[in-house]
Structures are given as structure tokens and as C-alpha cells.
Amino acid sequence: MDPAAPPLRLTFGAPHARPGTAPDFSDFPVPEAGAMRRPPVDTPAEEMRDLAFGMIRILDDAGAARGPWAEALALDDAAQLEGLRHMLTLRAYDARMLLAQRQQKTSFYMQHLGEEAISCAFQRALRPGDMNFPTYRQAGLLIASGYPIGTMMCQVYGNDGDPGRGRQLPVLYSSKAHGFFSISGNLGTQYIQAVGWAMGSALSGAEAIAAAWIGDGSTAESDFHAALVFASSYRVPVILNIVNNQWAISTYQEVARGSVGTFAARGHGFGIPALRVDGNDYLAVVAAARWAAERARRNLGPTLIEHVTYRAAGHSTSDDPSAYRPSDEGASWPLGDPVARLRDHLIARGVWSAERHAQAEAEILAGVIEAQKQAEAIGTLHQGRRPSPAEMFDDVYAEMPPHLRRQRQQAGF
Amino acid sequence: MATMTMIEAIRDALDLALTEDPRVTLFGEDVGYFGGVFRCTAGLQQKHGVARCFDTPISELGIVGAAIGMAAFGRRPVVEIQFADYMYPAYDQIVSEAARMRYRTAGEFTCPLVVRMPTGGGIFGGQTHSQSPEALFTHVTGLKTVVPSTPYDAKGLLLAAIDDPDPVIFLEPKRLYNGPFDGHHDRPVTPWRGHPLAEVPEGRYHLPLGQAAIRRAGTQLTVLAYGTMVHVALAAVAEAGIDAEVIDLRTLLPLDLETITTSVRRTGRCVIVHEATLTSGFGAELAAQVQAECFWHLEAPVERVAGWDTPYPHTAEWDYFPGPARVAAACRRVMEA
Numbered sequence: 001m002d003p004a005a006p007p008l009r010l011t012f013g014a015p016h017a018r019p020g021t022a023p024d025f026s027d028f029p030v031p032e033a034g035a036m037r038r039p040p041v042d043t044p045a046e047e048m049r050d051l052a053f054g055m056i057r058i059l060d061d062a063g064a065a066r067g068p069w070a071e072a073l074a075l076d077d078a079a080q081l082e083g084l085r086h087m088l089t090l091r092a093y094d095a096r097m098l099l100a101q102r103q104q105k106t107s108f109y110m111q112h113l114g115e116e117a118i119s120c121a122f123q124r125a126l127r128p129g130d131m132n133f134p135t136y137r138q139a140g141l142l143i144a145s146g147y148p149i150g151t152m153m154c155q156v157y158g159n160d161g162d163p164g165r166g167r168q169l170p171v172l173y174s175s176k177a178h179g180f181f182s183i184s185g186n187l188g189t190q191y192i193q194a195v196g197w198a199m200g201s202a203l204s205g206a207e208a209i210a211a212a213w214i215g216d217g218s219t220a221e222s223d224f225h226a227a228l229v230f231a232s233s234y235r236v237p238v239i240l241n242i243v244n245n246q247w248a249i250s251t252y253q254e255v256a257r258g259s260v261g262t263f264a265a266r267g268h269g270f271g272i273p274a275l276r277v278d279g280n281d282y283l284a285v286v287a288a289a290r291w292a293a294e295r296a297r298r299n300l301g302p303t304l305i306e307h308v309t310y311r312a313a314g315h316s317t318s319d320d321p322s323a324y325r326p327s328d329e330g331a332s333w334p335l336g337d338p339v340a341r342l343r344d345h346l347i348a349r350g351v352w353s354a355e356r357h358a359q360a361e362a363e364i365l366a367g368v369i370e371a372q373k374q375a376e377a378i379g380t381l382h383q384g385r386r387p388s389p390a391e392m393f394d395d396v397y398a399e400m401p402p403h404l405r406r407q408r409q410q411a412g413f
Numbered sequence: 414m415a416t417m418t419m420i421e422a423i424r425d426a427l428d429l430a431l432t433e434d435p436r437v438t439l440f441g442e443d444v445g446y447f448g449g450v451f452r453c454t455a456g457l458q459q460k461h462g463v464a465r466c467f468d469t470p471i472s473e474l475g476i477v478g479a480a481i482g483m484a485a486f487g488r489r490p491v492v493e494i495q496f497a498d499y500m501y502p503a504y505d506q507i508v509s510e511a512a513r514m515r516y517r518t519a520g521e522f523t524c525p526l527v528v529r530m531p532t533g534g535g536i537f538g539g540q541t542h543s544q545s546p547e548a549l550f551t552h553v554t555g556l557k558t559v560v561p562s563t564p565y566d567a568k569g570l571l572l573a574a575i576d577d578p579d580p581v582i583f584l585e586p587k588r589l590y591n592g593p594f595d596g597h598h599d600r601p602v603t604p605w606r607g608h609p610l611a612e613v614p615e616g617r618y619h620l621p622l623g624q625a626a627i628r629r630a631g632t633q634l635t636v637l638a639y640g641t642m643v644h645v646a647l648a649a650v651a652e653a654g655i656d657a658e659v660i661d662l663r664t665l666l667p668l669d670l671e672t673i674t675t676s677v678r679r680t681g682r683c684v685i686v687h688e689a690t691l692t693s694g695f696g697a698e699l700a701a702q703v704q705a706e707c708f709w710h711l712e713a714p715v716e717r718v719a720g721w722d723t724p725y726p727h728t729a730e731w732d733y734f735p736g737p738a739r740v741a742a743a744c745r746r747v748m749e750a
Contacts, residue, residue: 164518164521174521181485184510191478192479195479196481197486225472395516
């Protein structure tokens with residue numbers, strides 16, 4: 001036996017803190033806001049590797065917008081205030097639906113707490129006709145595209161107002177008109193579908209682009225790899241988003257990522273330019289998304305974006321995160337809270353104030369509660385009007401085949 | 414009319430679809446420049462351009478996943494899995510996504526998609542070039558599953574599948590690509606030329622999905638088969654001297670139950686034949702349907718002749734493949750019962 005060679009052993013990634021220990025983000029580098037360069041959109045992947053390892057940040061700790069990404073973005077006050085409103089709406093919606101689940105008005109819910117900036121901001125880079133292929137944690141895409149929040153509630157309740165006719169679990173929304181592709185429970189599947197949709201757009205001579213979405217944990221699925229291969233092979237007009245919120249249910253992101261590198265860096269193995277973005281910085285997300293969208297629209301090919309954020313809430317209403325991480329870990333997250341950061345930026349610029357913010361929060365909550373009342377007037381999971389069980393047999397096929405007709409009769413319809 | 418092999422008939426259908434519908438897009442491994450390992454897409458890229466018929470990376474889940482997205486956009490993808498044995502990486506996309514898209518969105522998004530895959534054995538293909546996974550598709554609600562047995566059917570069914578608004582799994586028995594095969598592996602291979610069902614009309618025609626074909630009318634026994642086993646069944650009943658009605662199911666789902674039950678109620682006897690393994694194979698569904706619908710007309714237990722419940726072997730091919738001798742023996746048993 002070679003004394004110089006130690007016995008073989010494996011490495012098992014683990015978070016830096018567990019329940020009962022203090023949160024520890026000491027090895028999480030927080031690059032300076034405004035420091036990251038902004039290369040031209042036609043920059044080849046190999047000339048912008050630094051962007052996959054650093055982080056695009058615009059808002060600094062004092063709420064000032066800094067650097068070349070901020071200058072290129074030039075988002076006006078009205079758009080920024082609207083962005084704040086979208087995030088507040090999503091947060092209020094989450095709070096109400098969480099409560100509704102605890103009141104047993106629905107079976108299940110998944111919050112976005114801490115991740116509101118990503119979906120709300122990203123939608124700004126898209127145009128009507130573009131298509132998102134979201135996961136279950138991008139409802140901000142719907143809110144920012146003007147989808148009625150009451151209809152989202154009807155989906156969560158599975159009532160007669162649900163366009164999906166109560167067939168899917170809560171939060172698995174779908175709206176073609178709002179560029180929001182049907183969400184599936186199967187993780188990762190939509191990532192390659194987004195690539196195929198964008199291929200279809202290009203093959204049809206259309207101008208629409210697609211945006212794929214996946215979480216840090218699901219990048220381990222084969223679909224992630226297939227999507228990058230196809231996106232690269234055909235230079236597909238697609239934006240490949242990874243939302244790295246540090247956690248896949250109870251599993252720390254290092255288990256999916258490995259101990260070195262970044263999720264963004266995975267794009268470089270496929271020759272796909274990659275951006276790593278402060279996901280709690282509304283302006284940085286818009287800026288990165290616009291850069292990637294312009295690349296796609298100019299036929300310069302796909303872009304991978306890793307949005308770095310933190311899942312401040314439990315994975316779902318069926319999850320208790322205090323079983324696997326410090327319960328106060330979210331408060332220590334170095335990139336802060338996306339709503340507070342945009343709020344402070346707007347206050348620092350004198351276009352917003354603490355009073356107006358509190359007022360806006362109250363107004364938005366009242367609007368959400370009003371929508372909730374209307375949705376609940378239609379019905380909740382166990383009360384009111386829900387789709388007829390006879391509809392259970394519809395839409396399996398375009399036309400109902402004989403065996404389903406027989407079964408519908410047997411079921412009593 | 415032209416005489417075509419099944420390969421030529423499939424290619425002709427694809428050529429027509431590409432010509433007539435600008436939404437139709439073909440892709441898969443080696444289907445583009447090379448024209449497919451079985452020549453089913455030969456010349457189509459040259460004729461219609463690389464954007465209509467192209468090669469893909471070796472990723473079955475990528476092929477089907479991309480096709481689902483493309484179909485959602487509004488195109489009509491017709492994709493190829495090189496062998497049905499290699500569809501498993503795409504199974505999640507087929508089952509969880511393609512099959513459920515219309516249902517889970519109440520029709521907002523749909524998946525008009527055809528997945529072609531060469532299927533079946535009898536070619537010394539061993540474990541991974543011989544499988545018949547149709548039961549893994551017929552068990553999936555939302556899919557249609559088609560298995561042609563002649564050039565005439567292959568073209569008409571494929572054109573119908575491409576026009577169909579639902580996802581269709583199109584299983585092509587590769588043993589029948591170049592000629593009919595009745596299981597007599599020791600005899601010279603017969604080409605399609607001269608076979609009446611190799612006469613294929615030029616231009617478009619549809620064979621409706623969900624309709625079986627009676628290949629041989631008979632009174633004593635009903636034999637249910639599809640794909641290669643249709644030809645084996647015809648040989649077997651001829652050799653057994655039984656006046657059997659041989660039904661080619663053509664579409665497994667939706668199933669043409671009426672043609673089946675009409676026949677079995679008349680004959681009172683039923684033998685089911687498929688290459689796929691026996692346990693939980695599609696024959697189990699057929700047997701259950703026949704006994705439920707024809708119980709009072711049955712004169713004998715329904716028999717199933719199928720592949721053994723083993724992986725598809727290489728050297729033991731002809732002991733595995735349910736050839737005419739095994740089928741004929743089952744027919745005789747059912748007649749004597």
C-alpha cells in the first residue's frame with residue numbers, strides 16, 4: 001500500500017449552517033455594485049468568462065444605482081415604481097395564499113419570498129408574443145404581464161373560475177396570452193421545451209423569443225443538459241434562466257453544483273455566454289434580461305443567466321425549513337431583500353418615501369384581499385362552485401374517444 | 414398507384430407532409446443529410462431544405478422535449494427515435510408532458526406531435542434493437558399509438574397521424590420495412606413488390622386512426638394482431654387449416670373495440686398475438702376487453718401468444734419470436750377447447 005495515497009473517499013456537500021448554529025455566509029463573496037463590465041451583446045462567450053464568475057449588481061448598500069449596466073438600462077421612474085408595485089403585489093398575494101392554505105381553503109401553496117425581483121423584473125425584457133417556460137416559483141412573470149390576480153387565486157382554489165378547470169395542483173398556472181407556458185410538476189422538463197419553442201419561432205420566421213426557467217436543484221436533471229446542447233447547436237433565440245436560491249427543498253445548492261464554479265459557468269462548456277446576476281437587485285435583473293433578450297432577437301444566440309438569490313420562505317406549505325437550516329438564515333442573506341432595496345433606491349432618489357411605501361403596501365394588500373373575496377365568492381377547494389367532475393374526461397384528446405365516453409357514463413355523467 | 418416498400422411509403426408520406434404543410438418539421442438522429450439509418454428520410458433534406466429536415470444531437474429527451482416546445486409554438490414536428498429501444502430517455506417528456514399538455518391546460522396548449530420509432534424483432538437485433546414497448550404507451554392516457562403492417566397502411570396512417578391534433582406514437586415494425594415477414598426465417602426474404610398492400614396511391618390519403626382492418630375473413634376463430642405478427646398470424650392459420658378471422662388492429666389506442674367484439678361474438682374464439690413480452694403486455698388489455706364484452710359468446714379461454722417474459726435474446730431469436738408454429742399451436746388449442 002502506498003503510504004502517500006490516502007484511502008479513497010467522497011465529498012458530501014453541506015451547508016455552512018444547520019438548525020441550532022449561527023447563519024454563516026462568510027465565504028459568499030458580494031462583489032461591489034457597478035463593478036462588473038458590460039460587454040457588447042455580440043461578445044463571444046470565450047471573451048466574457050468573467051461575467052459567469054462575478055456578479056452584475058447595480059444597487060449599492062446606500063440605494064444608489066452604479067456602473068455601466070445602470071447607465072445602459074436607464075429605466076425611468078415610472079417603470080421602477082411599477083416594478084416596486086409588482087413585487088409588493090406578489091408578496092401580498094403570497095401572504096394571502098399562504099394564509100388561505102393554512103385555513104384549508106386550498107391544498108397547497110408555494111411562496112416567492114425573497115425572489116420577487118427575478119420574475120417581476122425579467123418580464124420587462126420580454127415583448128408580447130414572447131414565451132416564458134416558468135417553474136412554480138415565477139408568478140411575478142404573470143403579475144408583471146398584467147394577468148388578473150383573481151384568476152391566479154381561482155387556479156389556487158381550483159374553483160369554477162380556474163381556466164385550467166381544477167386539473168392541476170395550485171400554483172401551476174398557464175396563460176398563453178401572457179406568455180406564460182403551462183407549468184408542469186415534473187422538474188426541468190420545460191427547459192428543453194423552451195428551446196424547442198424558440199426553434200419553432202425561428203423556423204417560422206417569427207420574432208418571438210423564449211425564456212427558460214429552472215432552479216438550482218433541477219439543473220441536475222438531464223433536461224438541463226439537453227437544453228444547453230440544443231440551444232448551443234442551433235444558436236437558439238432563448239434565454240436560459242437559473243434561479244439559484246441556495247436550496248432545493250432541504251438540499252443545499254452545493255449538492256447540485258459541486259464545491260467549485262458557479263451555475264452560470266456551466267454555459268461556457270457549451271459555448272453559451274453567461275451572466276451571473278444579483279437576483280435581489282431589481283435593476284440588475286432587468287439590465288441582464290434586456291442584454292440577453294437583445295442577443296436573442298439579433299440572432300446572436302442563447303444566453304445563460306444565473307440569478308443569485310435566497311429562498312427566504314419554506315419550499316412549500318408542506319415544508320418546514322427550520323428542520324434543515326437556521327430559522328434566521330434569511331435575515332443574514334448578504335444580498336438583502338429585493339423589495340427593500342428597490343424601495344431604498346427610490347427613496348434615495350427622492351421619488352418615493354417611507355410614508356408612500358407604507359400607503360402603497362396597504363393599498364396593494366387591500367386590492368389583493370378584494371380579489372380574494374371575489375375569487376372565494378366563486379369557490380374554494382371544498383366550497384362553492386368548482387368545475388363539474390364530468391369535465392375530468394374532457395381534453396385528454398381533442399375528441400373524446402369511445403373508451404372515455406364509456407368511462408364518463410360509468411362515472412355517472 | 415406505385416409499388417412501394419414500407420420505407421418508401423413512409424418517406425412518401427413525409428415528403429407529402431413537408432410539401433403540403435409548411436409547419437411540418439422533421440428531425441432526429443441521422444435523419445437529415447444522411448436520410449436516416451433506415452432511409453426513411455432519404456433525400457428529404459436535399460429537397461426541402463435543412464430547416465425542414467435536420468440532424469439532432471444524440472439526445473432522445475432533447476429531441477422529444479424540443480418537439481413539444483415546437484408543437485406548442487404551432488409547428489408540426491415529426492421526430493424520429495432511431496430505435497424504439499432508445500425511447501426511454503424521452504419517456505418523461507412523452508408521458509408527463511406531451512400526453513398531458515392539452516389536459517392540464519384545458520386545451521390552451523396542445524401537442525400535435527408524431528414520434529416515429531422503428532420497433533420489433535426478428536432481425537437478430539438483440540436486446541436493444543428488437544423491443545416492442547407499445548404497452549408503455551397504451552398505458553399512457555393522452556397518447557395515440559399506431560402500428561402499421563403494410564406500405565399502404567404506413568403511408569395513410571402516418572399522414573393521418575401528422576394531421577392529428579394529439580400526440581401520436583408511430584411504431585414502425587422494422588422487420589417489415591423491406592418486405593412482409595411471416596416468421597419463416599428459414600425461407601428466402603420476400604420483397605414487398607407483388608404484395609397487393611404494397612400498391613400505394615400517389616398523393617394524399619388518410620387512414621383514420623382507431624380503425625382496425627380485417628386481413629382475412631373467417632368464421633371459426635378470431636386472431637388479434639398488429640405489426641409483424643399480422644403476417645405471422647395469416648401464415649399460421651393457413652398452415653393450421655383453420656378458417657380464422659385475422660384482425661390487424663393498426664391503432665392500439667384508441668382501440669377499434671367494435672370490430673373486435675363483432676368478430677369474436679361471431680366466432681366464439683380468440684387468440685391474441687404480439688411480439689412484446691407477455692406480462693402486462695397490450696394483449697392483457699385485449700383479453701380483458703374481449704372477456705368483458707364477449708363473455709357469453711366465448712367457447713374457449715382467450716389465448717395470448719407473445720414474446721417470453723425475458724429481455725430480447727440474440728442467438729435464441731427464433732425460440733423467442735412468436736413464430737407461425739407457436740401461433741398455430743395456440744389456434745389449435747383454442748379450437749379444441
